[in-house]
Amino acid sequence: MAAFKDAILAGLVAALLALPMLGFHLGDSAQGLQLETHLELVPLAAAIVFAGRLALNLAAPWLAKWKDRAPAGKPKLETGVSRRPLYIGIAMAAAALILPLTPWGDRNILDKATLVLIYVMLGWGLNIVVGLAGLLVLGYAAFYAVGAYAFAILSQMGFSFWQCLPISGAVAALFGLLVGFPVLRLRGDYLAIVTLGFGEIIRVILLNWASFTGGPNGISSIPRPSFFGMPMTASSPGHTTFHEFFDIPFSPVQRIVLLYYVILLLALVTNLVSLRIRRLPVGRAWDALREDEIACRSLGINPTSTKLSAFALGTAFAGFAGCFFATRQGFISPESFSFIESAVILAIVVLGGMGSQTGVVLAAILLVGLPEWFRDLAQYRMIAFGGAMVLIMLWRPKGLLAGRTPTIRLNKGDAA
Amino acid sequence: MNAPLLQVENLTMRFGGLIAINDLSLTARQNEITGIIGPNGAGKTTFFNCVTGFYKPTEGRLTLTPPDGGTWPLQAMQGFRIAKKARVARTFQNIRLFPGMTVLENLLVAQHNRLMAASAFSIAGLFGLKSYRKAEAEAVEKSRQWLARIGLEKSADLPAGSLPYGAQRRLEIARAMCTDPVLLCLDEPAAGLNPKESLELNDLLLDIRQTSKIGLLLIEHDMSVVMKISDHVVVLDYGARIAAGTPEQVRHDPNVIRAYLGADEDEPLPAVVAKDLGEQ
Numbered sequence A: 001m002a003a004f005k006d007a008i009l010a011g012l013v014a015a016l017l018a019l020p021m022l023g024f025h026l027g028d029s030a031q032g033l034q035l036e037t038h039l040e041l042v043p044l045a046a047a048i049v050f051a052g053r054l055a056l057n058l059a060a061p062w063l064a065k066w067k068d069r070a071p072a073g074k075p076k077l078e079t080g081v082s083r084r085p086l087y088i089g090i091a092m093a094a095a096a097l098i099l100p101l102t103p104w105g106d107r108n109i110l111d112k113a114t115l116v117l118i119y120v121m122l123g124w125g126l127n128i129v130v131g132l133a134g135l136l137v138l139g140y141a142a143f144y145a146v147g148a149y150a151f152a153i154l155s156q157m158g159f160s161f162w163q164c165l166p167i168s169g170a171v172a173a174l175f176g177l178l179v180g181f182p183v184l185r186l187r188g189d190y191l192a193i194v195t196l197g198f199g200e201i202i203r204v205i206l207l208n209w210a211s212f213t214g215g216p217n218g219i220s221s222i223p224r225p226s227f228f229g230m231p232m233t234a235s236s237p238g239h240t241t242f243h244e245f246f247d248i249p250f251s252p253v254q255r256i257v258l259l260y261y262v263i264l265l266l267a268l269v270t271n272l273v274s275l276r277i278r279r280l281p282v283g284r285a286w287d288a289l290r291e292d293e294i295a296c297r298s299l300g301i302n303p304t305s306t307k308l309s310a311f312a313l314g315t316a317f318a319g320f321a322g323c324f325f326a327t328r329q330g331f332i333s334p335e336s337f338s339f340i341e342s343a344v345i346l347a348i349v350v351l352g353g354m355g356s357q358t359g360v361v362l363a364a365i366l367l368v369g370l371p372e373w374f375r376d377l378a379q380y381r382m383i384a385f386g387g388a389m390v391l392i393m394l395w396r397p398k399g400l401l402a403g404r405t406p407t408i409r410l411n412k413g414d415a416a
Numbered sequence B: 001m002n003a004p005l006l007q008v009e010n011l012t013m014r015f016g017g018l019i020a021i022n023d024l025s026l027t028a029r030q031n032e033i034t035g036i037i038g039p040n041g042a043g044k045t046t047f048f049n050c051v052t053g054f055y056k057p058t059e060g061r062l063t064l065t066p067p068d069g070g071t072w073p074l075q076a077m078q079g080f081r082i083a084k085k086a087r088v089a090r091t092f093q094n095i096r097l098f099p100g101m102t103v104l105e106n107l108l109v110a111q112h113n114r115l116m117a118a119s120a121f122s123i124a125g126l127f128g129l130k131s132y133r134k135a136e137a138e139a140v141e142k143s144r145q146w147l148a149r150i151g152l153e154k155s156a157d158l159p160a161g162s163l164p165y166g167a168q169r170r171l172e173i174a175r176a177m178c179t180d181p182v183l184l185c186l187d188e189p190a191a192g193l194n195p196k197e198s199l200e201l202n203d204l205l206l207d208i209r210q211t212s213k214i215g216l217l218l219i220e221h222d223m224s225v226v227m228k229i230s231d232h233v234v235v236l237d238y239g240a241r242i243a244a245g246t247p248e249q250v251r252h253d254p255n256v257i258r259a260y261l262g263a264d265e266d267e268p269l270p271a272v273v274a275k276d277l278g279e280q
């Protein structure tokens, strides 16, 4: 009976909410704006919520039993972690490597895979800062923007993609250091708010410093990457183009394949560096700082420089990704680096399970790949996006693949 | 008499109107265990926080003179520099391990500065150069020896937070020792230990003094630990030194008895307190 009452209450609340949200609608008609009423939607919404709530209430005992059966919320003591994640990782990398050669590797799929890979790389980069060092950064897209604009502006002076790639990373890392130095003494929420503010500042500067950044119009005709100096165009006066050199017919797909491999390479480098650095002294110090900063100081670890190194490394990868983004789009504007970008990247890291490399890939596919494929669903895309996030948080509150693997083992025999 | 290691001169620490440490002077010597006792709130932990740079003393000087030369004015140094350069290590009253990291990782983090230099600030480490691999192997070996010493070799790959309380205390001491300190400050290491573990701890601390030849500062409430293993005891009350000397001298000092009792000097000691002070 309590279940029934609760469901009625939920239905009433839904009706109240639905009345202004669904019941009335401003329509654009020939007579100008007009108020349309859809009162029939209100009881419908209430009925749906009522039924759903009732079902949930009735299923509650069963759900509770199922939850008990599932592994408890606290992390398992990992005594014998298998090497499965490693094999999965290698398999995924191999699959990504041969994708363009397979029948599925058409232009459309490669384009979307490239987009997903950008976010995988950004996720891995942010994971260094958030997952490994435990610094909650909400303005990561700002560093992505810095990398993109660094390349775009330099390219107007005649520099090529490959020349600018390291520069973009270095400039983004420099910005990371500049922002990080004063704010890293803040903790948790405060750091998040300051970096959020920084993200907005960068965007506003990009919008308003029109003489330098092109303002809202952005920067266009950014050069594409070349293949060892050979442009990927149909013809290029004074240069041997890619298809001429290999004596194959020109096809625009070649450029897409090249872009795909470039981002795959960049992402894999990001991954390898983060996997390795976790096992280095600095990586362990990040872990330790996240767990107990006071204990770290008592062991002679400099908290500021250690955190700054995570910041610099993470933002450098954002810079590389930004440089790639600019060359892929050929055009950038401040719109591409709004807060929602930072939020999506952070969501990828958190949903993937902080610190998990494979989790980031899965979350990127889920959050970036699937919405791209379901573009036809138009506005329902975002509902699905939100729904997916809610489901993941219910089902795996610590992220898709949570859990920490030790960086080193003493009793090697016990492992495996 | 051993050479002085830490000289504290007129140390005062104020928190607003509260004087936690009041004009404290004392000397801790190399190769000696200096016990620090006092009632709750006497300022013992605050003293440690001043020595290890977590608090900046309001007044006074703290001078460390390690056996290998040099002098370090601790009152003017930042916390992590005191641990790194002056090599003062400490444990905490409420254990501060890295609970999610494994036991071995805890000990490796303690060797951070040496490993960091060996990894050439991560460059050599990133490329897996031999020089770094060698340094890491040495660090692991050193950790293994410490784990054997505290009987935790089998638990090396378990999260530190999953260890029983007594083991966590020992691990925290081993972690502090892995920084190669010249002065080790222990804040109530026997708190929460059972009598057997407490005895083992005594042996461990005596063993550390014996083999590492370093100075130890030991805050302890458990008189059976302090009185038995300290070479020298300093008694604090309301932030001031009220007595100092060998355990035997301190035990009979009327000021100490009064501080612990809050009673008149000429009243006889209740049996339970006499026992607490180690009186036979």
Ligand SMILES: Nc1ncnc2c1ncn2[C@@H]1O[C@H](COP(=O)(O)OP(=O)(O)OP(=O)(O)O)[C@@H](O)[C@H]1O
Residues within 6 Å of the ligand: B015, B018, B020, B038, B039, B040, B041, B042, B043, B044, B045, B046, B047, B093
């Ligand atoms: N950061 C601080 N701010 C204000 N007061 C402090 C601070 N730290 C310590 N105190 C005060 O200083 C006094 C001494 O505290 P301290 O922790 O040093 O005592 P203690 O001798 O270690 O006691 P216990 O035996 O309970 O550990 C107490 O009155 C305490 O409240």
Ligand SMILES: [Mg+2]
Residues within 6 Å of the ligand: B044, B045, B046, B093
């Ligand atoms: Mg204390």
